[in-house]
Amino acid sequence: MTSAIAVDGLRKSFGSTKVLDGIDFEVAEGTTFALLGPNGSGKTTTVQILSTLIHSDGGQVRVAGHDLAGEPQKVRGAIGVTGQFSAVDDLLTGAENLMLMADLHHLDRAEGRRRTEELLDQFDLGEAAKRLASTYSGGMRRRLDLAMTLIGRPRVIFLDEPTTGLDPRSRRMMWQTVRDLVAGGVTIFLTTQYLEEADQLADRIAVLDGGKLVAVGTPEELKRGLPGGHVRLTFPDAATLQAAARVLNNQPDDETLTIDVPGSGVRELRLLLDKLDQAGVEVADLSLHTPDLDDVFHALTERAEVTR
Amino acid sequence: MSDAMTMVRRNFRHTQRNPGAIIMTIGLPVVLLLLFVGVFGGALQAGSRSGTDYINYVVAGVLLMTVGYGATTTALAVNRDVTTGVIARFRTMAISRASVLTGHVVGSTVRTLLSAVLVVLVAFALGLRVHGGPLGWLAAAGLLALLTIAMTWLGVAAGLSAKTAEGVAPFTLVIQLLPFLSSAFVPPESMTGAVRWFAAHEPFTPIIDTLRGLLLGTSVGDRWLVAVGWCLVLALLGYVWARALFRRDPNR
Numbered sequence: 390m391t392s393a394i395a396v397d398g399l400r401k402s403f404g405s406t407k408v409l410d411g412i413d414f415e416v417a418e419g420t421t422f423a424l425l426g427p428n429g430s431g432k433t434t435t436v437q438i439l440s441t442l443i444h445s446d447g448g449q450v451r452v453a454g455h456d457l458a459g460e461p462q463k464v465r466g467a468i469g470v471t472g473q474f475s476a477v478d479d480l481l482t483g484a485e486n487l488m489l490m491a492d493l494h495h496l497d498r499a500e501g502r503r504r505t506e507e508l509l510d511q512f513d514l515g516e517a518a519k520r521l522a523s524t525y526s527g528g529m530r531r532r533l534d535l536a537m538t539l540i541g542r543p544r545v546i547f548l549d550e551p552t553t554g555l556d557p558r559s560r561r562m563m564w565q566t567v568r569d570l571v572a573g574g575v576t577i578f579l580t581t582q583y584l585e586e587a588d589q590l591a592d593r594i595a596v597l598d599g600g601k602l603v604a605v606g607t608p609e610e611l612k613r614g615l616p617g618g619h620v621r622l623t624f625p626d627a628a629t630l631q632a633a634a635r636v637l638n639n640q641p642d643d644e645t646l647t648i649d650v651p652g653s654g655v656r657e658l659r660l661l662l663d664k665l666d667q668a669g670v671e672v673a674d675l676s677l678h679t680p681d682l683d684d685v686f687h688a689l690t691e692r693a694e695v696t697r
Numbered sequence: 698m699s700d701a702m703t704m705v706r707r708n709f710r711h712t713q714r715n716p717g718a719i720i721m722t723i724g725l726p727v728v729l730l731l732l733f734v735g736v737f738g739g740a741l742q743a744g745s746r747s748g749t750d751y752i753n754y755v756v757a758g759v760l761l762m763t764v765g766y767g768a769t770t771t772a773l774a775v776n777r778d779v780t781t782g783v784i785a786r787f788r789t790m791a792i793s794r795a796s797v798l799t800g801h802v803v804g805s806t807v808r809t810l811l812s813a814v815l816v817v818l819v820a821f822a823l824g825l826r827v828h829g830g831p832l833g834w835l836a837a838a839g840l841l842a843l844l845t846i847a848m849t850w851l852g853v854a855a856g857l858s859a860k861t862a863e864g865v866a867p868f869t870l871v872i873q874l875l876p877f878l879s880s881a882f883v884p885p886e887s888m889t890g891a892v893r894w895f896a897a898h899e900p901f902t903p904i905i906d907t908l909r910g911l912l913l914g915t916s917v918g919d920r921w922l923v924a925v926g927w928c929l930v931l932a933l934l935g936y937v938w939a940r941a942l943f944r945r946d947p948n949r
Contacts, residue, residue: 473782
């Protein structure tokens with residue numbers, strides 16, 4: 390499969406602050422790639438560079454098959470950007486904002502009008518079409534913003550924290566839009582601080598911290614690589630706890646009367662319970678802890694914190 | 698070219714939507730004219746030895762102020778585009794890069810010239826008497842248009858360089874203060890010391906003198922060369938400055 394985005398050794402500093410210290414990744418065509426990271430980790434900077442807004446200090450980047458440094462105008466023709474740093478025009482109505490984009494994409498009047506109607510409909514903005522964008526709610530602005538991006542039918546779309554500050558309903562709607570776009574063959578590059586969002590949408594995730602990518606992979610790969618899964622067993626009293634600790638050869642927590650056993654697979658669980666059953670140890674309660682992306686995120690960014 | 702036209706249309710729409718801009722560029726100069734003629738006119742008339750009506754003297758100065766207000770409005774509009782992120786969006790699109798700036802300059806120039814026409818019409822109603830003839834008027838209009846373009850490009854640059862709307866204030870101050878330290882409202886000869894020297898040498902004085910001469914039909918001499926020269930220098934300065942600011946990476 391060809392890459393919609395290929396980044397090799399990307400570097401960027403602001404003054405003496407290194408924001409991106411040589412990052413590499415590839416995004417396959419027609420997939421969703423999520424860039425995760427704490428605030429100020431350089432997510433927005435990465436989007437700004439990939440969308441031709443600012444220059445990098447070094448590295449090779451190809452977007453939609455075009456060299457970013459050599460053919461920025463061709464890159465611009467293939468991409469769409471929606472995010473924190475780009476905006477809608479407050480002094481125009483929703484419909485006028487879309488028509489402005491249609492004109493800038495050199496659609497003829499009729500086609501521009503048709504596309505505008507279509508997108509207003511799709512994004513549930515039909516009733517607000519004739520109102521100034523300055524009167525829109527946060528969710529409406531974000532929807533208009535994305536609709537404006539879609540006018541030119543971009544092949545690669547950058548979404549910089551597209552759902553930050555949105556209510557759950559608007560967020561679901563945004564997610565569905567992203568899924569529909571990807572189903573239509575569009576490539577999505579997304580930054581987010583919501584791990585659930587990355588888990589829901591992304592085919593591949595990269596975690597950015599301290600100017601470097603500390604992990605890249607599918608959500609499952611990232612979770613698997615983490616020793617976070619365990620079974621927590623709770624026992625009725627201290628004596629049973631001690632007995633269980635001897636059977637399982639494990640460190641008990643005397644205060645909570647619990648033992649954490651690593652591993653959370655079905656087979657491991659069955660073996661564990663069999664063992665306790667044979668030894669006649671009574672278990673009061675049992676809970677399963679599978680690692681989620683939050684665990685991955687904390688483990689990765691904390692590790693980077695220590696080594697920095 | 699079509700991108701620039703789209704941006705000009707956008708700019709006209711903005712003007713309709715922004716009553717503040719209309720009052721600032723179109724209404725305020727007329728208010729200023731009324732103020733100078735109605736409030737200060739009598740006193741200034743008494744102090745002048747030329748014998749012509751003060752309105753004949755002051756109309757060129759008010760036209761300069763008109764251009765200044767237009768440039769200030771442009772600076773604020775450009776700054777708004779920068780701070781809201783609209784320009785960032787345009788920059789990531791495959792459009793003619795400077796078209797958004799061209800849209801501002803063309804839109805502002807048309808607004809300012811309309812306002813100038815209004816000022817002249819009101820001045821006529823207040824008793825302006827001119828003998829410039831069609832050719833003089835045409836030349837005056839040309840000079841005013843050139844000055845407007847120059848000041849508007851400076852306004853665009855000021856708007857791009859400011860991080861917030863408040864950052865535009867120094868530009869506004871300079872643009873609106875300089876006419877008072879020129880031959881706009883009183884002849885520099887009536888001033889004293891350093892102020893007089895400054896008023897005689899700053900760029901606005903030859904421009905205003907030429908404008909006044911062309912309108913009234915009095916002798917201009919070779920002052921017009923200096924006036925046009927200054928306009929061209931200011932236009933080039935504004936354009937080059939604006940282009941450099943637009944090309945550099947925007948602030949985070």
